[in-house]
Amino acid sequence: MRRVLAAGVSIFAESLRRQGLEVVELDWSPPAEVEKDLEEILDKLM
Amino acid sequence: MVKVGNIVLRGLYRDSVQLMEATEALRKLRGVVDAAVYMGTESNKEMMRERGLLTGEGLSAGPNDIIIAVAAEGDVEPILTTGRQILVGGKRPADRVTFEQALNMDFDFASISVSGRHVHRLAFPLLEKGVNLFIFSDHVPLDIEVELKRRASEKGLLVLGPEAGTAIVNGYGFGFANLVRRGPVGIVGSTGSGIQEVTCLLDAHGVGISHALGVGGRDLREDVGGLMTAEALKRLERDTETKVIALVAKQSDEKTVEKVLDIMRFTKPLYLTLLGMHRSKVAGFQNIPTLHGLVLTLCKEANFEAYEEAVRSLEEEVAMMENAVEKTGEPRGFYCGGTLATETALIWKWLGIDVSSNIGVGWVRGIADNTRSQGPTIVDYGSEEFTEGRPHPIIDPTHRNQRVVQELNSGGAGIAVMDLIIGYGAPDNVVEKTVEQLSGVRSGRITLHVIGTPKDPQWGSLEQLSKLPVITARSNALAAAFAAASWLGDAKIIRRVVSQMVLG
Numbered sequence: 384m385r386r387v388l389a390a391g392v393s394i395f396a397e398s399l400r401r402q403g404l405e406v407v408e409l410d411w412s413p414p415a416e417v418e419k420d421l422e423e424i425l426d427k428l429m
Numbered sequence: 430m431v432k433v434g435n436i437v438l439r440g441l442y443r444d445s446v447q448l449m450e451a452t453e454a455l456r457k458l459r460g461v462v463d464a465a466v467y468m469g470t471e472s473n474k475e476m477m478r479e480r481g482l483l484t485g486e487g488l489s490a491g492p493n494d495i496i497i498a499v500a501a502e503g504d505v506e507p508i509l510t511t512g513r514q515i516l517v518g519g520k521r522p523a524d525r526v527t528f529e530q531a532l533n534m535d536f537d538f539a540s541i542s543v544s545g546r547h548v549h550r551l552a553f554p555l556l557e558k559g560v561n562l563f564i565f566s567d568h569v570p571l572d573i574e575v576e577l578k579r580r581a582s583e584k585g586l587l588v589l590g591p592e593a594g595t596a597i598v599n600g601y602g603f604g605f606a607n608l609v610r611r612g613p614v615g616i617v618g619s620t621g622s623g624i625q626e627v628t629c630l631l632d633a634h635g636v637g638i639s640h641a642l643g644v645g646g647r648d649l650r651e652d653v654g655g656l657m658t659a660e661a662l663k664r665l666e667r668d669t670e671t672k673v674i675a676l677v678a679k680q681s682d683e684k685t686v687e688k689v690l691d692i693m694r695f696t697k698p699l700y701l702t703l704l705g706m707h708r709s710k711v712a713g714f715q716n717i718p719t720l721h722g723l724v725l726t727l728c729k730e731a732n733f734e735a736y737e738e739a740v741r742s743l744e745e746e747v748a749m750m751e752n753a754v755e756k757t758g759e760p761r762g763f764y765c766g767g768t769l770a771t772e773t774a775l776i777w778k779w780l781g782i783d784v785s786s787n788i789g790v791g792w793v794r795g796i797a798d799n800t801r802s803q804g805p806t807i808v809d810y811g812s813e814e815f816t817e818g819r820p821h822p823i824i825d826p827t828h829r830n831q832r833v834v835q836e837l838n839s840g841g842a843g844i845a846v847m848d849l850i851i852g853y854g855a856p857d858n859v860v861e862k863t864v865e866q867l868s869g870v871r872s873g874r875i876t877l878h879v880i881g882t883p884k885d886p887q888w889g890s891l892e893q894l895s896k897l898p899v900i901t902a903r904s905n906a907l908a909a910a911f912a913a914a915s916w917l918g919d920a921k922i923i924r925r926v927v928s929q930m931v932l933g
Contacts, residue, residue: 384537384599390551391542392444394824398853402601410525412442413493413547
């Protein structure tokens with residue numbers, strides 16, 4: 384195993400790093416609820 | 430005079446560990462009586478309300494907002510401002526990548542622990558790119574899980590989870606995992622703490638593991654169909670390092686297990702522990718009732734000398750525990766690991782104890798209110814209702830520990846059974862924190878089982894447990910048997926459980 388992508392809880396990314404893996408952390412935050420509503424509307428339209 | 434104040438940071442996201450760290454920082458400030466920093470989900474707001482921490486401001490928060498709540502002697506405003514600075518001022522590391530950037534990079538695995546309802550946004554594109562997935566998140570819709578696993582099976586990829594607590598792949602631990610030696614035993618499990626229990630006990634007996642693949646708590650349900658159990662078993666059957674295979678399940682559908690095992694051809698020995706399934710054989714394979722029992726069978730297969738030594742030392746431990754039995758009040762179990770909670774329920778039920786629990790299996794009565802016990806009760810603090818927008822109790826066992834103190838001091842419980850899980854994914858200070866939180870116990874006894882190995886970073890702190898009124902047990906099965914023996918005032922119960930459910 385060479386490289387792992389980590390998304391979410393920081394302690395899990397840190398644990399993988401401590402084991403000597405190359406860890407790339409995703410800059411992630413949940414999409415705004417407005418966006419979710421818009422997605423649902425678009426889903427219905429398409 | 431204690432005042433309560435809230436502020437809401439709208440549209441700001443921090444992961445559950447960052448929120449826990451902010452809470453701990455606020456609790457240390459002068460005058461603070463209680464503090465909580467949570468995402469504004471309904472269950473979190475309810476918990477804050479019960480603790481007297483919610484004001485009208487906090488009530489207006491939504492699930493994408495952070496609530497900072499403080500109860501303090503004197504002025505709460507400066508404390509709330511400090512909370513805001515901790516959360517807003519904390520800069521994210523510059524080396525993080527956007528999802529678009531990530532999709533242009535090569536990865537062998539992705540570890541996903543974002544909120545369950547957003548998992549699909551990351552999981553499907555990554556799977557499409559050929560990346561294996563470890564998904565810790567719960568609350569992932571079932572149809573998403575089935576579709577992810579169906580696509581992964583077609584591509585020969587792994588989707589470990591959702592609700593995968595642990596995995597060890599080529600010696601690397603994902604989620605909650607322990608530093609165990611490498612060796613001939615390969616494990617597949619729809620359980621997290623169950624896999625940790627088996628790998629750590631094997632390690633203590635000198636037997637190592639090749640891979641341990643947690644496939645998620647729902648994989649062996651009829652609607653998921655064991656898609657990833659089948660894929661993981663195939664890998665272990667092909668793997669040259671693996672000489673013996675174990676399949677562990679917290680909950681499983683008998684027909685689904687049979688279907689998965691029937692279509693496979695095994696050239697290696699395979700043993701099962703399907704908790705709560707009372708048949709001694711399933712699809713022709715031996716089904717061992719407890720995790721400790723499974724470990725002894727695996728030792729016998731992998732290293733007979735290790736097995737003989739394990740049985741000899743078990744005999745010594747049973748004798749020691751028998752001597753420690755004193756008659757107590759009711760036994761109650763408070764767990765971070767759901768599979769351990771399930772195993773305790775199984776052992777108590779086998780002993781004829783009428784158990785109530787939130788573990789969600791048909792063979793144990795449910796409880797209407799998880800915050801109140803009725804008779805012998807077992808509460809899994811890692812179940813979904815406790816973890817939405819909050820850290821898993823292996824990361825922050827505070828609520829579980831507070832419950833142990835409250836139940837013992839009120840006399841509701843005479844003896845509490847609990848786990849303490851160390852290793853990767855658990856904070857470095859989890860032992861100190863637990864010892865400090867349990868130091869308020871004034872009556873009753875605790876029987877505690879540590880899941881960990883001497884190589885885990887927190888192992889050195891375990892000597893602090895000697896400050897507490899605890900009896901430590903080598904396995905969860907022994908802890909469960911000890912608590913039952915204490916309540917029933919019959920030390921022979923420990924030997925009965927060991928001979929029938931561990932050695933039998």
